[in-house]
Amino acid sequence: MSKGAARVGIGGPVGSGKTALLEALIPRLKARGVDLAVITNDLVTHEDAERLRRANLLDPSRVLAVEAGACPHTVIREDPTLNMEAADSLDRAFPGLQLILIESGGDNLASTFSLDLVDYWLFVIDVAGGDDIPRKRGPGILQCDLLVINKVDLHEHVGVDLPRMLEEAKAVRAGRPIVCTNCRKGDGVDQVADAICHAVLFQDA
Amino acid sequence: MTSQLCHIERIIGDRAEPGLAHRLHHLAHEGRVETVTVAVADLPRRRFRAVTDQGTECAIALPRDTRLFDGAVLLLEDDRAIVVKVGEQEWLKLRPAEGFALELGYLAGNLHWRVRFADGHLLVAVDVPRERYLARIEEHLAAGRVTLVDG
Structure with missing residues (x-):
């Protein structure tokens, strides 16, 4: 078996901006010459895959959908077979593929990825979810390789003390990396792309 | 580089x-x-x-x-x-009081802890600082329903 493409997971609560991050990441990674594909996970639909296909960011054949049919973490952690098969099929279909981004369905703070499925994973939270989220020390926040705090532009509107939220996130993650983003405007997304390229493609900007 | x-x-x-x-x-x-x-x-x-x-x-x-x-x-x-x-795997060795083993097992599963069983004890793999595991069973430790063995 060949080593295939690098596999990167994107998890996080419902509405935190996982798909928005994908939409912002894809053109940036393509601009760096990365040959990529995407797998989305939804509960009982292909909604996120359809959203990405409609956005025309990638050839539609490079966007696969997995229906979890149950709690989203079951197909990225307990039994990730469906996602592994989808990733294997992308490796077979696109021999030069370098990177597969696997978006989990929206879940809770306990959601984590199996390292049998991914090589590296991101957890996306957002300021509108409340600045106490890092303090709650969910496994997703503690164990992910990169924590993304999204929608930072909203912090004043939702009464969130962003510097304190960041400090608490740093404290619970013991120095592991954190990036602040505003995916709608693209702020911070290059840093996320840098982190992925560095960690699993072994490329530095 | x-x-x-x-x-x-x-x-x-x-x-x-x-x-x-x-x-x-x-x-x-x-x-x-x-x-x-x-x-x-x-x-x-x-x-x-x-x-x-x-x-x-x-x-x-x-x-x-x-x-x-x-x-x-x-x-x-x-x-x-x-x-x-x-690297060496650190384990927390927990002994449930009589009648509490099922509940401790349920708790460990619900928290997605990696565990092993040995001689009536529950061994929990320490993947994050051990204080975080102990905090989850604080009440049970205080009430004597669970005992931390070997430290």
Whole structure:
């Protein structure tokens, strides 16, 4: 078996901006010459895959959908077979593929990825979810390789003390990396792309 | 920076294999066997960066059907070798009071802890600071429903 493409997971609560991050990441990674594909996970639909296909960011054949049919973490952690098969099929279909981004369905703070499925994973939270989220020390926040705090532009509107939220996130993650983003405007997304390229493609900007 | 990376894309074998052991023995005498330490929780990873004990930066990208293990030889050259050392796994040893074993087992499963069972004890793999596990069973420890054994 060949080593295939690098596999990167994107998890996080419902509405935190996982798909928005994908939409912002894809053109940036393509601009760096990365040959990529995407797998989305939804509960009982292909909604996120359809959203990405409609956005025309990638050839539609490079966007696969997995229906979890149950709690989203079951197909990225307990039994990730469906996602592994989808990733294997992308490796077979696109021999030069370098990177597969696997978006989990929206879940809770306990959601984590199996390292049998991914090589590296991101957890996306957002300021509108409340600045106490890092303090709650969910496994997703503690164990992910990169924590993304999204929608930072909203912090004043939702009464969130962003510097304190960041400090608490740093404290619970013991120095592991954190990036602040505003995916709608693209702020911070290059840093996320840098982190992925560095960690699993072994490329530095 | 990238040009200095040592790219590793396969496991050559186990350091205990006679043919490899002989060559590694000679290299070790000259201080040319480098070690990459991998935490137990990170063993399933196939692609990651690592730095050996002698400062060599490695870009490891293994086939999907490969799994790292203690003693895996990643590089074997005339003047250098790189071998995996797996970090020690710490365990929390918990003893449930009579009648509380089922509930403790349920709790551990609900919290997605990695566990083993031995002699009526529940062993919990310590993948994050141990205080975080103890905080989850604080009430049970205080009430004597669970006892932390060996520290």
